[in-house]
Amino acid sequence: MRDSTHNxxxxxxxxxxxxxxxxxxxxxxxxxxxxxxxxxxxFYGRLAKVEGGIEKIRKLRNSGKITLNKVA
Structure with a gap:
């Protein structure tokens, strides 16, 4: 929980x-x-280089939770 100074x-x-x-x-x-x-x-550039990374990016993109610049 954040303190009052944050608010x-x-x-x-x-x-x-x-x-x-x-x-x-x-x-x-x-x-x-x-x-x-x-x-x-x-981060997405690094993720694209690992096994299964491109698929994870596609799932995120298709979920509508993120928008990306062109990634591989």
Missing amino acids: EHIERWAKFVKANPRSIWIREVGPLIDAQIIIANA
């Missing part, structure tokens, strides 16, 4: 986003989102 941070961030135009707050969150996408793509 306070979320509330501060929500207020910041509401009070500022997207061009301001995207500078804060853009690099984080970019990093998450890079890490996810690297």
